[in-house]
Amino acid sequence: MKEATLRVFRGDSSGGQTVDYRVPVAPGMVVLDALHYIQGHLAPDLAVRWNCKAGKCGSCSAEVNGRPRLTCKTRMDDLPQDQPITVLPMKSFPRIKDLVTDVSWNYRVNRKIPPFEPRKGVEWKISQLDVDRVQEFRKCIECFLCQNVCHVLREHDKKEQFAGPRFFVRVAGLEMHPLDGLNRAGLLKDQLGLGYCNITKCCTEVCPEEIQITDNAIIPLKERVVDEFYDPLTMLFRKIRGG
Amino acid sequence: MTANYETREHDVLIIGAGGAGLRAAIEALAQGASVGVVCKSLLGKAHTVMAEGGIAAAMANVDAADSWKTHFRDTMRGGKFLNNWRMAQLHAQESPDRVRELEQWGALFDRTESGDILQRAFGGHTFKRLCHVGDRTGLEMIRTLQDRGVQQGIDVYMECTVTRLLMDGGRVAGAFAYWRESGRFIVFKAKSIVIATGGIGKAWRVTSNSWEYTGDGMALAYEVGAELMDMEFVQFHPTGMVWPPGVQGILVTEAVRGEGGILRNKAGERFMEKYDPKRMELSTRDVVARSIYTEVKEGRGTEHGGAYLDISHKPAEYVKKKLPSMYHQFKELADVDITKGPMEVGPTCHYMMGGIRVDAETAQSTVPGLFAAGEAAAGLHGANRLGGNSLSDLLVFGRRAGLAAAQHAKRSSTPSIDNAQIEQAEKELLAPFSNSGSESPYAVHRDLQEVMQNLVGIFRTDEDLKKALAELVKLKSRVAKVSVEGSRLFNPGWHLSFDLKAMLTVSEAVTYSALARTESRGAHSRIDHPSVDSAWEKKRNVIVRESGGMSRREVPIEPMPKELQEILDEDKV
Numbered sequence: 001m002k003e004a005t006l007r008v009f010r011g012d013s014s015g016g017q018t019v020d021y022r023v024p025v026a027p028g029m030v031v032l033d034a035l036h037y038i039q040g041h042l043a044p045d046l047a048v049r050w051n052c053k054a055g056k057c058g059s060c061s062a063e064v065n066g067r068p069r070l071t072c073k074t075r076m077d078d079l080p081q082d083q084p085i086t087v088l089p090m091k092s093f094p095r096i097k098d099l100v101t102d103v104s105w106n107y108r109v110n111r112k113i114p115p116f117e118p119r120k121g122v123e124w125k126i127s128q129l130d131v132d133r134v135q136e137f138r139k140c141i142e143c144f145l146c147q148n149v150c151h152v153l154r155e156h157d158k159k160e161q162f163a164g165p166r167f168f169v170r171v172a173g174l175e176m177h178p179l180d181g182l183n184r185a186g187l188l189k190d191q192l193g194l195g196y197c198n199i200t201k202c203c204t205e206v207c208p209e210e211i212q213i214t215d216n217a218i219i220p221l222k223e224r225v226v227d228e229f230y231d232p233l234t235m236l237f238r239k240i241r242g243g
Numbered sequence: 244m245t246a247n248y249e250t251r252e253h254d255v256l257i258i259g260a261g262g263a264g265l266r267a268a269i270e271a272l273a274q275g276a277s278v279g280v281v282c283k284s285l286l287g288k289a290h291t292v293m294a295e296g297g298i299a300a301a302m303a304n305v306d307a308a309d310s311w312k313t314h315f316r317d318t319m320r321g322g323k324f325l326n327n328w329r330m331a332q333l334h335a336q337e338s339p340d341r342v343r344e345l346e347q348w349g350a351l352f353d354r355t356e357s358g359d360i361l362q363r364a365f366g367g368h369t370f371k372r373l374c375h376v377g378d379r380t381g382l383e384m385i386r387t388l389q390d391r392g393v394q395q396g397i398d399v400y401m402e403c404t405v406t407r408l409l410m411d412g413g414r415v416a417g418a419f420a421y422w423r424e425s426g427r428f429i430v431f432k433a434k435s436i437v438i439a440t441g442g443i444g445k446a447w448r449v450t451s452n453s454w455e456y457t458g459d460g461m462a463l464a465y466e467v468g469a470e471l472m473d474m475e476f477v478q479f480h481p482t483g484m485v486w487p488p489g490v491q492g493i494l495v496t497e498a499v500r501g502e503g504g505i506l507r508n509k510a511g512e513r514f515m516e517k518y519d520p521k522r523m524e525l526s527t528r529d530v531v532a533r534s535i536y537t538e539v540k541e542g543r544g545t546e547h548g549g550a551y552l553d554i555s556h557k558p559a560e561y562v563k564k565k566l567p568s569m570y571h572q573f574k575e576l577a578d579v580d581i582t583k584g585p586m587e588v589g590p591t592c593h594y595m596m597g598g599i600r601v602d603a604e605t606a607q608s609t610v611p612g613l614f615a616a617g618e619a620a621a622g623l624h625g626a627n628r629l630g631g632n633s634l635s636d637l638l639v640f641g642r643r644a645g646l647a648a649a650q651h652a653k654r655s656s657t658p659s660i661d662n663a664q665i666e667q668a669e670k671e672l673l674a675p676f677s678n679s680g681s682e683s684p685y686a687v688h689r690d691l692q693e694v695m696q697n698l699v700g701i702f703r704t705d706e707d708l709k710k711a712l713a714e715l716v717k718l719k720s721r722v723a724k725v726s727v728e729g730s731r732l733f734n735p736g737w738h739l740s741f742d743l744k745a746m747l748t749v750s751e752a753v754t755y756s757a758l759a760r761t762e763s764r765g766a767h768s769r770i771d772h773p774s775v776d777s778a779w780e781k782k783r784n785v786i787v788r789e790s791g792g793m794s795r796r797e798v799p800i801e802p803m804p805k806e807l808q809e810i811l812d813e814d815k816v
Binding site for chain 1: 284285286287288289290292293343346347348349351352353354357358359361376377379382383386390391393394399401424453454455486487488489490493494567568571572575576577578683684685686689727728729730732733734735736737739
């Protein structure tokens with residue numbers, strides 16, 4: 001049987017290094033299979049998160065050969081086999097152990113976002129067209145790869161000021177819900193730090209669900225914030241009304 | 244000496260954060276209880292997220308003739324009349340409200356032309372009944388519930404594993420757990436506990452289940468004296484992926500057949516004509532799984548030992564729209580374009596009909612203060628579950644469990660927990676670190692999976708089941724010698740050494756029950772007893788822990804009230 005070398009980060013918050021493991025390669029094998037092989041035969045304490053193994057739960061995120069990916073959807077035969085395959089934890093989150101990082105910050109950010117609230121007296125009829133329009137945002141599996149790759153978080157660590165692409169996708173899914181009655185523009189501007197995004201589209205590039213995060217979520221939300229707060233006519237109006 | 248654990252107190256503690264656990268939490272909170280939810284993974288990663296096809300509810304949006312009565316009848320028929328009829332009734336009556344509620348909390352479903360929730364056909368359902376959104380209904384459901392729950396104020400303990408329930412005399416008093424991240428201990432005090440931990444599929448080699456599905460919740464309940472029932476009824480979903488090896492067992496949604504997918508063997512024959520000419524591909528799961536298995540066994544299987552499932556006669560855009568995740572799953576993992584050619588599929592261990600025996604109205608187990616809902620509980624599905632009835636089960640009985648657990652907490656005084664139980668739990672959990680044995684938990688797990696796969700699978704015999712019991716005894720002695728490497732920090736090998744005990748408990752319960760049931764009914768097929776035995780219509784297997792070990796009893800099934808019996812008789816089709 002063919003073999004591959006996996007170069008996996010081993011360590012915790014205090015530090016660590018990569019360790020090489022030789023793994024037999026079966027047809028159609030994915031990187032997560034290889035990690036499971038390591039757990040089962042070579043390093044039983046190797047920490048890896050996973051659940052569905054089918055790209056539906058977003059648990060097994062890591063950086064494979066430098067690229068943020070779901071390991072359950074990364075085929076071994078898509079990677080060069082003549083050199084070690086490096087598997088590192090997501091860089092933007094504090095390390096816990098091996099490939100497991102502390103993503104709890106994401107859950108704290110999520111709490112800032114008020115959930116769906118129906119408009120008063122709404123009739124529960126929706127057209128399929130309206131459902132289709134928001135579908136894209138609602139298929140996010142919370143793998144946090146977009147958060148990991150976003151330079152506002154990765155390079156500048158603006159976790160206090162900036163919610164990150166995942167949560168703009170969530171807000172877009174709520175704001176464009178056909179029956180939602182809330183306005184989250186102020187939240188986007190003041191608490192979620194939408195302005196920090198300078199649309200480099202790194203998030204869109206790594207999204208395993210192929211959500212057009214920048215074009216379809218972030219830019220329309222930016223427009224919404226502009227309309228709400230920076231539209232000259234509205235600003236003038238506000239001034240006159242003293243609002 | 245200061246305790247080497249932290250303590251948290253809640254009125255209601257919920258173990259498991261899938262659909263049932265979250266729905267229970269939302270309800271208990273609405274009743275004014277303080278609620279803690281403990282889950283082994285991150286929030287939102289529970290098995291519910293993988294549910295694809297839809298939620299069964301007789302809303303009659305597509306087929307106006309649908310009603311709770313037909314849904315009740317379909318469920319009972321699918322379950323070969325072994326269902327707890329009161330649960331089947333409540334489920335059929337309440338699921339439309341539970342779906343509407345989900346919509347009011349922000350879930351978005353696909354729509355009919357007139358703007359109502361769209362419903363699709365599924366196996367065993369007389370009418371188009373499954374509310375869905377493409378093939379990612381579970382994701383929509385769990386996000387809706389988790390956001391609702393968190394906003395309402397539930398406390399979530401993520402990546403925290405309960406290893407033992409703590410008792411105050413005969414009633415539950417709390418739970419002993421550990422944080423996976425740090426390996427530190429945590430003791431929960433609670434007046435009511437809801438088990439919503441899902442199923443047991445990880446005891447089999449080919450399964451659609453994630454690592455979490457080890458039967459731990461059932462084992463926790465069993466250890467403190469709760470009864471398990473119907474444990475012989477394990478659902479093998481007819482369509483799991485079979486190739487490549489790494490993806491073997493991953494689910495291929497029944498929605499493929501619901502949307503018109505056709506099953507064929509190697510020779511191109513549409514073999515369901517032989518097994519169920521009336522319902523064909525939309526027959527119940529037990530029948531379709533056995534049919535595929537038989538085709539393969541008799542040499543008519545595909546190259547990799549499965550059957551072909553083909554939806555490529557439908558327009559490509561339609562397939563991509565209605566089955567987007569299937570399209571991607573096959574394209575990315577198996578190099579198959581399902582809009583152009585067939586998938587290869589075969590049975591995969593998918594769902595546990597059996598579980599903790601509960602009261603239909605309150606979801607309370609036979610232990611006071613201990614409740615169970617969802618897959619961990621038994622009763623609703625009888626001998627075979629219909630597709631789509633699981634998500635509705637989670638909502639209907641999750642809510643009922645949360646309600647009853649909160650009411651129970653209101654009536655109860657604060658329990659006390661003696662230290663001896665906690666010390667015992669600590670000792671048990673840490674044992675693998677000091678074991679000198681050289682057993683790897685992974686090796687024992689692989690061997691357990693082989694035993695269950697080969698001897699307690701779709702078709703069973705007296706001989707195989709007895710052999711399995713003997714093997715399980717051997718495995719038990721190996722589990723006692725399992726040792727783990729490394730530290731307590733996020734250590735999967737350590738976790739598995741605990742999981743193994745639960746898997747062995749439920750595996751033993753399944754095997755005992757399967758051995759006793761000398762007939763074939765629903766998901767339980769005995770080659771040596773191929774037909775239905777009417778004596779087994781009136782009773783069911785119950786498993787309970789006694790001082791000498793596992794014990795099995797047969798308990799009578801209560802007769803159905805006349806008005807429900809009439810519903811079943813109405814239509815003899």
